[in-house]
Amino acid sequence: MAEEKAKRFTEDSHDVSAVAYLANYGAHRVGISKDESCDYYTRWAKSGGYEKDLAIGRYNGPVFAAQAVAEFFPRGRNLVRILDVAAGTGFVGEQLKQLDFTNVDALEPSEGMVAVARKKNVYKNVYLDFLNGTKLTIPDGSYDCCVIAGGMGEGHIPCSGLRELIRITKQGGLVCIVMREEYLQYVEEYKDRLEPLLQKWEADGLWKLVSREIVKKYSFDNNGVVFKYSVC
Ligand SMILES: C[S@@+](CC[C@H](N)C(=O)[O-])C[C@H]1O[C@@H](n2cnc3c(N)ncnc32)[C@H](O)[C@@H]1O
Incomplete structure (x- = not known):
């Protein structure tokens, strides 16, 4: 369900929120291990993406x-x-x-x-x-x-x-x-x-x-x- 929802969201919208939604899904994909998720967050933070993608407004x-x-x-x-x-x-x-x-x-x-x-x-x-x-x-x-x-x-x-x-x-x-x-x-x-x-x-x-x-x-x-x- 999570995967379908991420796909639907990104197909339905073409703005930065869609990119952010997909980036967030990357840290929560079904079956992800704790270490994979942790490494994902480290890469996301180092790229500067986390704070932009999940800025207040999109993530409250x-x-x-x-x-x-x-x-x-x-x-x-x-x-x-x-x-x-x-x-x-x-x-x-x-x-x-x-x-x-x-x-x-x-x-x-x-x-x-x-x-x-x-x-x-x-x-x-x-x-x-x-x-x-x-x-x-x-x-x-x-x-x-x-x-x-x-x-x-x-x-x-x-x-x-x-x-x-x-x-x-x-x-x-x-x-x-x-x-x-x-x-x-x-x-x-x-x-x-x-x-x-x-x-x-x-x-x-x-x-x-x-x-x-x-x-x-x-x-x-x-x-x-x-x-x-x-x-x-
Ligand atoms: C969506 S971020 C939320 C970060 C912050 N609380 C915020 O509101 O911006 C989820 C955070 O949970 C951390 N996390 C994931 N699994 C965890 C665990 N088992 N114990 C503690 N932190 C964990 C991740 O590394 C990541 O930084």
């Missing part, structure tokens, strides 16, 4: 993510310790900075994406790593907030990776996941698994749902979904 995930975090932390934002997971070139960090969040770290596996992000000076610490189900070097309860925008998708963060965010977030802190809504249905890793798992963790008393919101024009014309969970 970073704006939705920062707004969601800001709603949860209305005051004392300079003290809120945040981990931007799958931080890419730092779009979320930039949006957070505009909303007065200045205590932000990044986790990102692609060295090309990280190289761009570092230049922006929006992150204190940068972890060059995957979130993939193995234990991170970050101690328990380190962050007030973990946020992901755009890090979910084919060959991206697996369901098992999210459990680690509960471990490294403080009690009462926020885990915010912003992703394309349709991935819940057609990414094999997430279909009939991701939401049931998030709900199971709530039933197990690990976290509590704050809100689940559908947003329009998350990326291109696709809806996004913004999950906010408060860690117990």
Whole structure:
């Protein structure tokens, strides 16, 4: 379905958005491995293409993510310790900075994406790593907030990776996941698994749902979904 949709989109439109849509699909093609996707992002970032193709307007995930975090932390934002997971070139960090969040770290596996992000000076610490189900070097309860925008998708963060965010977030802190809504249905890793798992963790008393919101024009014309969970 993802492949058909990318093809349809590029046949129907002839502007720069079509080129950008196809470039984005390259990082999410069905069957892509995590290493292939990571290398793709590095090449995309080094060419300067990522920031042009997924500029705000075409891809609004970073704006939705920062707004969601800001709603949860209305005051004392300079003290809120945040981990931007799958931080890419730092779009979320930039949006957070505009909303007065200045205590932000990044986790990102692609060295090309990280190289761009570092230049922006929006992150204190940068972890060059995957979130993939193995234990991170970050101690328990380190962050007030973990946020992901755009890090979910084919060959991206697996369901098992999210459990680690509960471990490294403080009690009462926020885990915010912003992703394309349709991935819940057609990414094999997430279909009939991701939401049931998030709900199971709530039933197990690990976290509590704050809100689940559908947003329009998350990326291109696709809806996004913004999950906010408060860690117990
Ligand atoms: C569409 S980009 C989003 C980047 C950034 N958050 C933004 O909103 O611009 C997806 C990012 O997820 C990263 N990524 C993919 N798989 C990952 C994983 N398992 N753990 C952490 N990051 C991952 C990629 O390297 C890439 O930088």
